[in-house]
Amino acid sequence: MSQAQSQRMEAMCESARTHVDHLLVMLSKSKMLNILYVMNCDPAPMRFSEIKKRVDSSSTTIARRLAELEASGLVNRKAYATVPATVEYTLTKDAIALRPSLDSLFEWVLNRADETV
Amino acid sequence: MSQAQSQRMEAMCESARTHVDHLLVMLSKSKMLNILYVMNCDPAPMRFSEIKKRVDSSSTTIARRLAELEASGLVNRKAYATVPATVEYTLTKDAIALRPSLDSLFEWVLNRADETV
DNA sequence: GGGGCAGGTTACAACATTGTTACAAAAAAA
DNA sequence: TTTTTTTGTAACAATGTTGTAACCTGCCCC
Structure with a gap:
């Protein structure tokens, strides 16, 4: 995998992680x-x-x-x-x-x- | 149902509700x-x-x-x-x-x- | 005109929660 | 001797969240 690809993938994972986090934070609200x-x-x-x-x-x-x-x-x-x-x-x-x-x-x-x- | 029974049941429901609430509050913590x-x-x-x-x-x-x-x-x-x-x-x-x-x-x-x- | 209803919004004070920093303890490693 | 490691705790300032009270819009009813 090229470095560019690897970076894109990391960005995607990062993005997915923030989305997951966002959902969990939302679900955790009172x-x-x-x-x-x-x-x-x-x-x-x-x-x-x-x-x-x-x-x-x-x-x-x-x-x-x-x-x-x-x-x-x-x-x-x-x-x-x-x-x-x-x-x-x-x-x-x-x-x-x-x-x-x-x-x-x-x-x-x-x-x-x-x-x- | 007698009034005493009814009161006991209400107390139980009340208690169960607080337990449910407690669990939900706990699960909702960050x-x-x-x-x-x-x-x-x-x-x-x-x-x-x-x-x-x-x-x-x-x-x-x-x-x-x-x-x-x-x-x-x-x-x-x-x-x-x-x-x-x-x-x-x-x-x-x-x-x-x-x-x-x-x-x-x-x-x-x-x-x-x-x-x- | 005054009051009521549903479904909110706003401001604000009170309260709750968070991360940071500092600290501890005990033994092994450097 | 000093550092490192793990697993926390304590204090505290900053930040986030909550409920309360007041208010708003239509329109209908008295």
Whole structure:
């Protein structure tokens, strides 16, 4: 392999690593797993207030997380011009692909919590 | 159901919820998923410096995370009286049960990172 | 006019987390 | 003797994150 190729490959690995890091940092933010989980449990579009209620956090945090998820292409946001406003969130195909992992992760968490009680 | 029973059940749910919360908060800490992942990838006991190198973080953070994992019964710590000190960490049975979830989660992360590159 | 609703945004103070630096201990190596 | 190694810990300043309270937009209802 030429030095140029090797450098390109290193750059690609570097890039992939930062993407992986970015995803992990995002997933590690508070309430992020909670949000993904409640949205995964119910395939129907979910409104802001419903997510907030199920996740049990402040509007600010929920709004921040949803914005981050949208920016990363994991949720779609659809606003309707009703009064009062209606906004629906749905998981994208990419996020739905996370479902088995999250199911299995939460199964583990719940099992563990059961045993610890 | 009597009121007393109902109260007991609520308390249990409450307790389970706090345990779930506690686990999720722990899993959401920085580098936590990274550590669990690198330890899951290699079933052999792993030394502090090796974990630090693979996860790429400061000693302080790695030490804090490992202490938290040990306190939660997810890793075992074994110190040998060698010079200089040797300390080995291994995942407990509980943590190993997390393996399929983590594998699948990281597969998703890596796939997603690939596509985004 | 005043109040309410959904779905936020903004500012800010309080709190939590991070990395850095310095330090330790103990024996072997230089 | 000084350095090196491993595995940390302590203190601290810098940085990041959180919730709260206030506010906003429409429009409808009283």
